[in-house]
Amino acid sequence: MSNPNNASAAADGQRDAGALSGVVVLDLTRILAGPWCTQMLADFGAEVIKVERPGAGDDTRGWGPPWMPGTGSASGADARHSTYFAAANRNKKSVSVDLSGVEGRKLVRALALRADVLIENFKVGDLARHGLDYASLSKEHPGLIYCSITGYGQTGPYAARPGYDFIFQGEGGLMSVTGERDGRPGGGPQKVGVAIADIVTGMYASSAVLAALHRRSATGRGQYIDLALLDCMAAFGANLAFNHLVTGDIPQRYGNAHPTLVPYEVLRSRDGHVIVAAGNDVQWQRFCRALQRDDLAADPRYATASGRIVHRQALIPEIERTFAQRESAYWLARLTEHGIPNGRINDYKAVFEHPQIRHRGMRVEMPGNDGEPVPGVANPVKFSESAVRYRHAAPELGQHTQEVLREKLGMDAAAIRSLAAGGAISVR
Numbered sequence: 001m002s003n004p005n006n007a008s009a010a011a012d013g014q015r016d017a018g019a020l021s022g023v024v025v026l027d028l029t030r031i032l033a034g035p036w037c038t039q040m041l042a043d044f045g046a047e048v049i050k051v052e053r054p055g056a057g058d059d060t061r062g063w064g065p066p067w068m069p070g071t072g073s074a075s076g077a078d079a080r081h082s083t084y085f086a087a088a089n090r091n092k093k094s095v096s097v098d099l100s101g102v103e104g105r106k107l108v109r110a111l112a113l114r115a116d117v118l119i120e121n122f123k124v125g126d127l128a129r130h131g132l133d134y135a136s137l138s139k140e141h142p143g144l145i146y147c148s149i150t151g152y153g154q155t156g157p158y159a160a161r162p163g164y165d166f167i168f169q170g171e172g173g174l175m176s177v178t179g180e181r182d183g184r185p186g187g188g189p190q191k192v193g194v195a196i197a198d199i200v201t202g203m204y205a206s207s208a209v210l211a212a213l214h215r216r217s218a219t220g221r222g223q224y225i226d227l228a229l230l231d232c233m234a235a236f237g238a239n240l241a242f243n244h245l246v247t248g249d250i251p252q253r254y255g256n257a258h259p260t261l262v263p264y265e266v267l268r269s270r271d272g273h274v275i276v277a278a279g280n281d282v283q284w285q286r287f288c289r290a291l292q293r294d295d296l297a298a299d300p301r302y303a304t305a306s307g308r309i310v311h312r313q314a315l316i317p318e319i320e321r322t323f324a325q326r327e328s329a330y331w332l333a334r335l336t337e338h339g340i341p342n343g344r345i346n347d348y349k350a351v352f353e354h355p356q357i358r359h360r361g362m363r364v365e366m367p368g369n370d371g372e373p374v375p376g377v378a379n380p381v382k383f384s385e386s387a388v389r390y391r392h393a394a395p396e397l398g399q400h401t402q403e404v405l406r407e408k409l410g411m412d413a414a415a416i417r418s419l420a421a422g423g424a425i426s427v428r
Helices: 004-014 033-043 102-112 134-140 165-171 196-219 229-236 238-247 281-291 294-298 305-310 312-323 328-337 355-359 401-409 413-421
Strands: 024-028 047-052 092-097 117-120 145-150 224-228 264-268 273-277 363-367 373-377
Touching (some): 024 102, 033 047, 033 092, 033 117, 033 196, 047 102, 145 196, 165 196, 165 229, 196 224, 196 229, 224 229, 229 238, 281 294, 281 305, 281 312, 305 312, 401 413
Parallel strands (some): 024 117, 047 092, 145 224
Antiparallel strands (some): 264 273, 363 373
């Protein structure tokens, strides 16, 4: 029998290791959806090897300014990379390989056969032409988990089409319910201010990979994962999409208001704006007391959530009239005192000065490539063990090429020099 004390000691030894420690991920993605997925896996402790084009790398390296300070110091301005790239590529190793050549493809294939997970977002069929598709690789590596991320998926009439986040926010329905109502100032569809289709797809992809890893631990077999940004946006419609399927009604835009809760919106104060969210009838009564509007509390039209929805057009102007009489600070304190969910509309400077955000450690620093600390936004997951570690900032292009080829493929310095001389790789 095993010694339980040894087991306990082993568990203590793993406490500081990432939850995915020992998992190797080959990252053949670029832009945001794929890199967001692989950054999540890297944050959780996986070794992520990011394959990039020599001389160019991930497209988003050049999506600046702003640029990361200190980048490019070794090789000039051409080596700098944007904050956009840095936001989605920490904790990864960069290997610069030319996939257009035979030698480069051989290297990537060899790395894939030694990986647990491969994630890619090439156009449908591109990697199959090079023998780097799941069908080809899984013959030699049946335990490989292979995730493809594309705009429209691997099958269907739109599968070959390209697309970006903006397209899928529109085609997936999100823009139809985002923005002010038609007929009001500024009315019309709006995209979300961040690339939400990419981020959501990356999160779906990371959870799918984790599920596949769990299944492989029981069966020994990997599998193929097909993820489309359009599918993810349709699913992201949540209750609004579901409501349409059940009732046939088409959800409308309500701006900052809520279709089924009143008041649940932004209210203008004397000097600014306050977000108010009264989610049930008890909170409605407390809200009326906070406003000192006993007349609204006693009005039978507004006594229930359904009544407040039906009579929204009469109710909201009354609330707005009262709110406009006092400053935001007064209403924030008053609503908090009465237990009504409320908040400010913060810019990102205010976000990272927020006392709760500061307490939760959502601003972190990690080692940069020049040795200086680099700020970043923390992963929001708080593990009791296997905590997220910020090992290093986003890598410079090809920073780890030699290290990975030595450690993963057993290549010596002469072989690496030969590959570099032939243009199959670039090294730093």
